[in-house]
Amino acid sequence: MSNSDLPFLDIGTLAQMIRTRDVSPVEVTRTMLERIERLDQKLHSYAFVMREQALADAREAERKVLAGHAVGPLHGVPLGIKDLFWVAGAPTAAGTTIHKDFVPTEDATVVRRLREAGTVVLGKLQMTEGAFATHHPSVAEPVNPWGANHWAGASSSGSGVATAAGLCYGALGTDTGGSIRFPSAANGLTGIKPTWGRVSRHGAFELGASLDHVGPIARNAADAALILGVIAGYDPLDPTSLPQERLGWSEHTGDLHGLRIGIDPNWNTDGTDAVIVEALERVLKVLQDLGAAIREVRFPAVRTVVDEWQEDCGVQVALAHADTFPRLASEYGPALTRLIEIGHETSAARYQQVQLNRAALRGRVNKVMSEIDLLVAPVQPFAAPTHERLGALAQDPDLNARLIQFTAPFNSTGHPSMALPCGQTSTGMPIGFQFIAQHGGEAALCRAGMAFQRATQWHNAHPRI
Template sequence: MSHSGLHYMEVRELARLIATREISPVEVTTAMLERIERLDPTLHSYALVMRDEALASAREAERKVLNGEALGPLHGVPLAVKDLYWCAGSPTAAGTTIHRNFVPTEDATAVKRLRDAGAIVLGKLQLTEGAFATHHPEIAEPVNPWHPGHWAGASSSGSGVATAAGLCYASLGTDTGGSIRFPSAANGLTGIKPTWGRVSRHGVFALGASLDHPGPMARSAADASLLLGAIAGHDPLDPTSLPEARLVLPDDAHDLGGLRIGIDAEWNSNGTDDVIVHALARVVEVVKSLGAQVEEVRVPDVRTVVDEWQVNCGVEVAVAHADTYPRLAAHYGPALTRLIEIGRETSGMAYQQVLLNRAALRGKINRLMSGIDLLIVPMQPFAAPTHEQLGALAQDPELNARLIQFTAPFNSSGHPAIALPCGLTQGGLPIGFQFVAAHGAEALLCRAGMAYQKASDWHRLHPAL
């Protein structure tokens, strides 16, 4: 089979070709490794390419196909994971220099579940330092494949770049304040931030434990749904994981009939670039055409919780790094250093007030979601920001609060969201939006994402590489 266009094929289509023996796992893995070797020296999306291990896994996947033992819709499909996830026998640096020689002896639960589903792990994808705002000064930052002058998203930057550039078929990221959704917007991808606890955090380096949401990033809602279905479910190794053993997700969706979808036009347009506001108006027309009832709602005031996100995350990251900071403080970059210091300087009383404010917001969002099925929200106020626009992000709390105003509230509340591409800027760069749902309603998000993508083609656009 010709390899032309193979790298942008959707997971479901590739899996069908593998299952029917029209292409072999070894053939597709080799092609993907060759593409990584050719393009990634410029894009810097991979922290580590696990070439030998990937090829060995591909040979085993091929053996099972030939023996009629295929494991399901991810069997033989080459994926990659953010370098926060443990992979047994491979270094997991978490975007730092201090952990570059840490080699776990077991897979993260989410990685193990991908492997159990037959997926092939190509390697570890680069991220910002410790999964906070900016990359470590000694590590090459992943490059947006649509335009190198623009932000690739954070913190799952490598996951966004590799998936968009056709250097893996889908990937795992994590989202603490927007870190699946930002790179999905920047790279024209679909990403799912699940309900907190839906995906095990065992074997995933923590940024802010109660804010961290592991989840999938892909080139379509159908593919993201496949990955989420594989990795979700209770894990005895993570006692905070939700009790459901398995998440049942739809295989397909064509309409949104019977759904009530809320939109707070005033909140959505608060400091938001016009191109995003106009794109959201088109989203509303699409969901109406799919049978949904759209209602004007009022989102509760999130400003206090957004302003306090750094304090909340700072305390938790200070705990996560207690073994290495301040002992190895000289090896930390400026952004993560500042965040840890915020946490170390916060009093117990101040932190308790943060937690009370967060719990109150969770209750208010629960009340809002009790009257609707989905909420339409921008991903960020800036459309395809340049590096210069976000240059002060690490040191400017006000800029950081503006950036996360539409994402962090749902990390703090734990509500699930799906990020979907919905347009292009005048310069041809992707922009996106998110559907938010009630706790536990990932199946509804996947249905909405798949139906929306039946009526739109934004997710089928790719960077010219």
């Protein structure tokens, strides 16, 4: 195998090659570090490369393999970490300038679990300021490897770009309004936003605590499932984390017979570009051919909760930044500043109304999901927008609400979802869709995602860099 093939192996294949000593963790890590050094000057996906630590981790992983002590499916596999997760000894700025000198002395729980599984941490991946909408003015924005003039996908942009470009085998991301699913769709990847509480948030900078979800971004559903299986589970350091349950996707390797998949044609097509609608029709055909039972459902109205997302998040982010804003307000970028100001302007009575509306939506979604196993929806109503179109979205509240209309509702309700590639535009930009499951339904997500990708090839496409 040539070094040009190595960066795009799936994690399962790579881990097996490491276990059988066909390739060494040190060789793999050196290949990835050399690729980062060569390509990331123009892609800007890494905020900080941990070269020496990564090589040390790789040597330790290799020592264990040679001693016959490989410890799991991620042993020796190099991954990237979004820069809001604490990594002991590494700068962790969370896309800001106010935290540029912060160096944690401990790992976030998810990072610790990856290390215990033998993962090699390549470095910290670039992100938007504080995990909100845009990058700090002083930060070089990650460049979509499929098209430099196109959006790379919001907060977890570095995680998406690095994974798509073969600069890591997968990455950790977070999703507060769509920021695992947006970069997955924009970069032709597979990402999982788990059930809220499924994965510990200890050691992660907050945006909106009750909206923040931690999950993996990878090149296929099987890889994403492997990462999720390592990082998920109860953490006493995060009292909101859920008890560990067996996620169970490994036992589902066949078709989708018996799986009830819901679709709301009206919701999915309302203001949605034709190219997305056509891609969803192809998705449903594949799912039917795999034996799934397709059912039309009526999804509840989400516009109120979508419109209130900024107030909901704003109050929480104002609390998260209380120690530094307004004290260091001059060091904040305009988008995050405005979100915090929205939080300060929102009254207690108004915030309570927002929470009541959110709880009502959760109940209505639970009712719909009780009748199906999965819901199919777009990730966004258009393919990865150009920077020009994105600028227009930022100036128009109605257009911005359109952007998050299929993602933010499930941050508000806590339901798990998986974004997968399902096509390309006429200009070659990836198109994504998402499965949404009942609370705790990650096994159904992974079963359907793996089956869909056994029957399609979109996840095997890579950008030409």
